[in-house]
Amino acid sequence: MSIQLFDFHGGICPPEHKADSNAEPIRAAPIPQQLVIPLSQRQGSAARVIVRLGQAVRTGETIAEPVDELGVAVHASSSGVITAIDHRVTLTGEVAECIIIDTDGIDRWHAMTPHPTWREYSPIQLIDLIQSAGIVGMGGAGFPTAHKLSASHIDTLIINGAECEPYITADDLTMRERAERVLLGAEILQQITAARRVLIAIEDNKAEAIEQISSALVARGEQYQLATVPTRYPSGGEKQLIQLLTGEQVPQGGLPADIGVICHNIGTCAAIADAIATGVPLISRITTFTGGAISQRGNLEVRIGTPLSHLLNWTGFDQDQCHKLLAGGSIMGKLIIDGDAPVTKTTHCILAATHTELPDPAPASPCIRCGLCAEACPAKLLPQQLYWYSRSRQFEPLAKYGLTDCIECGVCTYVCPSSIPLVDYFVTAKTEIKTKQDEQQRAEHARERFESRQARLARDANEKEAARAARKAQATANPEQSRFADQLDPVQAAIERAKTKKKQLLMAQPETPDPSVTRLELTSQLEVMSQRLSDAKLNNADQKILTALEASIALIQSQLSDDRIDESKPSDLAESKHINPAGDI
Amino acid sequence: MSAVFLFEQDGLRALLTFLLVGATFGSLLGFAAVRFASDDSSLVDTINAVLPQTQCGQCGYPGCRPYAEAISLGEAINKCPPGGEETIVELAQLLGTEPLPLDPDHGTETPAKVAFIREAECIGCTKCIQACPVDAILGAAKQMHTVIASECTGCDLCIEPCPVDCIDLLEISSTPTSAMHSGQDDSPIRVTTTRVKAPL
Known part of the structure; x- marks a missing residue:
């Protein structure tokens, strides 16, 4: 039974180059001496390290845990010792925190817990298992699968095996060799989402994969259907595939779940099957090694974190032949900045292209407004307008012309007769808009903090003022109680x-x-004064001193003659401070 | 009689008609201006939203909002070095004026920065904490202070009060951008050279 197909706008049919790498079966790549395992994937949040330096780990052991629903667990891809937790450059030049494991070469496995009875599990249990197995979208986007699965009301589950980009054959080989596992993963996804139908979409250029999947489908029910889609890039784009199979468009700025559809990659399904049925977390992936500069082209099962240079050496990479080394296919692939950087969960293809395979494009000429890009754009955008506004950095019209809907598929660049790197402009504009939004958010945050600080300072000043006023009011009300009242x-x-x-x-x-001054005291004073006077007279003292002394004696004599001076109170005398008690005797 | 006579003169009739029409619409406009006056605080808010909120005071006002208030009253729009040319252009668009070059008296445009305290040298005087306009410095008297980098606006106001000069302004390092494959000379994306170890 074949299902009805619809069509999507635009698209191109570039040379496929699939045969370069799909002849050989999947080979297991050797384990390197050192693994560099990134803590964050292309999307989502970084995991939290739960191992320490020098700790011995086994293959499949969890080394970092997710911190929120947008993160996934990270596992040791082989047994060894943690030698560093550090920032390393990724293949495309971003910087990411990584755990570095020096492998022991034994590849000793951690105890795995298979879940043979998964059919009795609840969706939440299964989603938890998927998250702790570290599974992200393996088609290249790297969106955490568990988070994608949290959407509800799913009618159609699409298993994406279109693999439309030239050179890449990783999904093709996975379907050929692991069809049972892919469908087991699809069954698990169906149980989680409770989708009414499951569509497995494969491009019609993969005859052997179609055969394998359809023979494996025989044992499954009516709700599982194979959809053979015509070979046209980018049929494997999520929105394009949904339109092909359902005829419905994902609303602008919305998610496939909004129209009851969810889309997962073939590789993701196989990884889910491994994680649930056998308990093996995501520690390896199938990566295509292709291009004229690689002599042993084919698909490798690579442990996550293997340095690319290790794999290139193993596949017979010729540096002199290599004109461009890309992570990804010939259209969307990104230039590899550091060849020593590790392969991650989203590295689906390494293309070492020769000069003849990917010649340098001619220098860009001015846009002639031919409209070919608009005809080819699968998102139905107007790339020539977007180019114009990206160049002049006018962000508002860019939003109006739907820059956010650009899937960066590279079709416009491919068809442009002026060889303008259109997608590069769109990527740059998107980054600039993001930076600007971040800056605005920061500014808004700073403004809030500034204003709350101003408010706090004003409140403090007011409180001080109020306290002062209150004290003053209290003081005027009852002055005797206040120390500072006056x-x-x-x-x-x-x-x-x-x-x-x-x-x-x-x-x-x-x-x-003074009552303390008594007759006795005065007499003694008189004696002292008379003594001083006679002494002064003997020493021929100054006349002034003599007169002063004489005046004092006269005063004392007059006081002595005063009868008001109390002669009694002998006890007071002894206590008096003014008179030396010794003088009494 | 004389009024009717005046009105019957063609020239005068036209003049009076226009006077009447002018007065009617004039009073209507005058009423609308008062009745639907633009909210002054909303203009200040809009200007303030354009400013970079570093609160550095390089414009001569104590923070971004005071400068926004001053702009709404006619202050020049080119006194904000952290905002730079982009902010000036946005302000000019907002206010319908001509963009001016940045006034060099108030400083020059520099890359984004963040303050960093060399903690071993900090004596815990709290002076920088008092100076920080966004409460981005953490610490107490005689305790080591530190800058909360995510809150710091790089305004530079903590540098001057520090008695031991232990605060640096570090440029925020930008991570290398991801590269598309084109690698064309005229691509807006700059790519460093590919580095791969020669095979053994």
Whole structure:
């Protein structure tokens, strides 16, 4: 039973170059001496390291755990010792935190837990297992599969085996050799999503894969259907494939789940089957090694984290022949910046192209507005307009012309007669828009912090002012209770007190002599004074001193004659500070 | 009688008609201007949203919002070095004026920076904490301070008060951009040379 096919706009039919690499069966690549395993995938959040330096790990052991639903677990791809946790450059030049394992060459496996009874598991249990097996989209995008599966109300599950880009044959070989596993993965996905029908889409240039899958499908029910799609790039693009098979378009800015469709790659299905049925997490993937500069072209089962240079050496890579070394196919592939960087979960193809395979494009000429790009664009965009606005960095019209819907498939660049690198402009504009949005978010955050700080400072000042006012109010209400009620007055009062005291003393002295001054004291004073006077007279002292002494003696004599001086109170005398007790005797 | 006579003179009739029409629409416009006056604070908010919010004060105002308020009252739009040319162009578009070159009296455009305290040298004086306009410095008296990099706007205000000069402004390093394969000379993406070890 064949299903009805629809059509998508545009597309191209470039030379396929599939036969370069699909003749040989999948070979297992040798394990390198050192594995560099990135903690983050192309999308989603980085995992949290749960091993320490120097720790021995076994193959398949979890070495980093996801922190949220957008992350996945990371596993040791082979047994060995953790020698570093550091930032390393990826194949395409980004910097990522990696765990570095020096392998022991034994490849000792960690104990695996198979789940033969997975059919009794709930979707949530299965999604958890998929997340902790570290599975991401293996078609190249690397979106965490578990997160994609959290969507609900799925009607159609599409298993994407179109593999439309030239040179790549990884999915082709997976389907040929592992059809049972692919379909087992599809069954697990069907159970999770409860999809009404499951469509396995394969491009019609993969005869052997179609045969293998259809023979494996015989044992499955009616709801599993094979869809052979015409070979036209980019039929394997998620939105294009959905349109091909269902005739429906994913809404702008929306997800396939919005129209009840979910799409997973063949490789992802095989990885899910491994993880659930045998308990083996995602520690290896099938990668196509192709291009004229590689002598032993074919598909390798590569442990995640294997340095590319190790694999290139093994496949007979010729540096002199290699004109361009790409991660990916000839259309969407990205130039490899560092050949020592590791293969990741999303590296589906390494293309070492010669000069004849991928010649340098002619220098770009001005856009002649021929409209070929618009005719070819599978997203139905107007690349010539987007080019114009990307060049002049006008971001608002770019949004209006749907830059975000560009899937960067490279069809426009491919058809452009002026050989303008259109996609490069779109990628740059997207990055710039992202940077700008990030900056705006940062600015907004800084503004909020600045304003809350200003508010806090103002509140503090107000509180201080209010406290001061409250104290003042209290002081005026009951002044005797407040220490600071009349801050100026205490000084003034003290001065006043001192003044009155002085005045009193001055006034009181002639009238009321100090009761402590007694007749006895005065007599002794008189004696001392008389002694001093006679001494002064003997020493021929100054006349002034003599008169002063004489005046003092006269004063004392007058006081002695005053009868108001109390002669009693002998006890007071002894206590008095003014008189030396010894003088009494 | 004389008013009717005046009105019957053609020239005068035209003049009076236009005067009447002018007065009617004038008063309508005047009423609309008062009734539907643009909210002043919303203009300040819009200007403020364009400014980079570093709160550095290089424009001569204590923060971005005060500068936005000043711009709304006619201050020049070219006094913000952290925003640079892009901000000036946006402000010019917003206000319908001509973009001006950045006023060099207020500084020059520099790449984004973040403050970094050499913690071993910090004496814990809290002066930088008081200076920071966005509360991006953490610490207490006689305790080591540190900058929360994600909150720092690189405004430079903490540098001057530091008595031991232990704060540096570091340029935010940008990671190399990912490269498309074209590698064409006229591609907007710059690519460093490919490096692969020669096979053994």
